[in-house]
Amino acid sequence: MSTPGTEREVRTRIAPSPTGDPHVGTAYAALFNLAFARRHGGQFILRIEDTDRTRYVEGSEQQVFDTLHWLGFGWDQGPDVGGEAAPYRQSERLPTYREVAERLLAAGHAYHCWCSSERLTQMRNRQQQLKMPTGYDRMCYGKTREERAELPGFTETPVIRMLVPDEARISFTDLIRGEITPPQPDDQVLLKADGFPTYHLAVVVDDNAMGVTHVIRGEEWISSTAKHLLLYGWLGWPVPVYAHMPLLRNVDRSKISKRKNPAARLKWFQEEGYLPEALVNFLALMGYSMPDGREIFTFDEVVESFDFARVNPVGPVFDIDKLNWLNGHYLRALGDEEFLRAAEPFLPAGLGVDDVRTLVVPLRERTKKLSELADQLDWLAADAVEILPADLAKHGLPPADARTALEAFAKNLEQLDPFEPAQITPTLDRVVGELGLNRRRSFMTARLALVGKPVSPPLDDTMAALGAARTADRLRQAAAGLPS
Structure with a gap:
């Protein structure tokens, strides 16, 4: 049976935010988006979601490029390679978002909201105290600016909110999870007071502009999909096919994060001396199983066999011991000179590859990650x-x-x-x-x-x-x- 949406050219994307060191989840998402696109002879797009200017970190975008290239991942369209749907940075697409937001206003699917942040905080606190569902209470809906200015908690520059119909129960078919009915959405902000879009407006506008056919993303976005489907319907745009991947989790089943786990940082794997082939194999295992049950395989083999029916919807535990075992396998498969080249950045200060050349075989056999070499060879440098x-x-x-x-x-x-x-x-x-x-x-x-x-x-x-x-x-x- 063919995968829905593959009748036309398949286009997938990832859209990381440049807010610090790239998250390992970016690589995880890239792997499956790229594998699916390659499986169907389609295109893979890299887009930078840089609309949250308060969290923007200089240099983070380049880190995304560098770490994904280190893993061997390339893209057909993106900020650094161009493409027919340029630009690929959201900060360079602001007029488009404003135009779409105004279109939704004119059609009655959105409205201005002048509520101050203080007023919204008080509203949420009261809802929580009364154990009510949280969400905007529509104080501004149907009011002119002058009418709203007469009420408390007014601010001069409004946001634009989507007007969600009451009881807007929306379902969709997920390629991994089957039929899903997300929770009833609230009146989400679409355009912020600073003119930048929120994720929910930008992702729909950009996916449509870039011809994305399949949205493959983490399961944390399931609850937002209803908002996106409403926007697609109001705008009369084709709806992509969705597949929500299981989240990577810590041993305690919590979502893996940079606050709790250093391995959440993609750069950490380079710093610790993991080979990119081993990390790609490991990340694939986190969400996918090969038809023959093998645990050691290449990215190309994932592409050849890719089928969403083989994706486990249950969030996998990020097992570093398993990664160490895999990395040891890939290290042992290296030739002498390959191992020495990989090891060189991890040798104790003062040592070069010629100093350890006679030790290459025993080191390769006993090393699980290259950062262990410093402790294994400190005696040679002393x-x-x-x-x-x-x-x-x-x-x-x-x-x-x-x-x-x-x-x-x-x-x-x-x-x-x-x-x-x-x-x-x-x-x-x-x-x-x-x-x-x-x-x-x-x-x-x-x-x-x-x-x-x-x-x-x-x-x-x-x-x-x-x-x-x-x-x-x-x-x-x-x-x-x-x-x-």
Whole structure:
């Protein structure tokens, strides 16, 4: 069965607001809008909703572009690429919104409202105290400016509100959720006193102007859809098909937000060292299941199989452990040079890729996200490390034996040429055998002397990364600090 609306060229869009660091939900929405458009050979549009000037943040728009490009997402129309429906910033489309609002006024579908913000706050507080439904009480409806000025709470510059018919019960068919009847809407402000539109007017005007056929957005907008459908009807415009995606949620089932969860910031994933392929795979899993049940797949594979019947309407929990598992898989799939290029920005200060080249295999195998490299490699960047007595007692040799082993290791290792893992391990084994010491504890003692903690890449790789001189020096320094 074909998806409604696909008889004409499919056009989808996302419309983020430049109000700070881009939200991970922007990437989540972009993924499914782009996948659906590509599945049907259509177009994907990026629009910037910058009408809330009080929350506008300079540079945020560029961050949207940069982070979405980092994920591998591109768009066919947008502020940076142009298109037939330009401009793609709402702040550049103000005359259009004013014209449509005046048209609604003339047709009797909207009216001026002169109520002050203080008066509206008092109204809402009273409604809440009386446990009444909240919404505008239509004090201004049907009044001239002069008539309204005689009443309390008047302000000079009016807004324009939509006039919602009483009992305007509107239903629509959602591609994910089936038949939906949203709550009765109130008289929403369409045009603010500053001349900027509210979301509800702008989204309808822009989606129509840009030929959007399918609105794929978060479920939090379900309650607003009735307002949008009224506007479409009054204006005589074709209605897009709706699909409301499940919201990303925290473990406590609350909506994921930048206040509660750093992972709500899209930039956070770059800062933590997640690969874009892993994040795209993860976000797809949050709302979609592949026909064969696979959990590891590419964006192109989502496109090939995309079907709204496979979207789960239940809000998924944002499981960072699952993302770490996925990212580890994608890291292990990288070649040596690819891994080193990805790792370079996350290396401790003073280290370059050549310093860790001999460690690439063990690092790739044990790393879940690239930000872990700083802790895994701090010993390599340090001038010296310290053996903690508790670690030595738990994992290593008794102090006297430890001193003997470390001095013997240093003496024998500095004579190796070449100083490579293939020669290092046999040398360590020979020394341990000659001294008659426990191999595991002897090796752990050397590890503590070299990295200062009981966890590191394999000992021979660790020594090779340090080099012969630094290895011997650290072993001797550690031995000197132990009792005879």
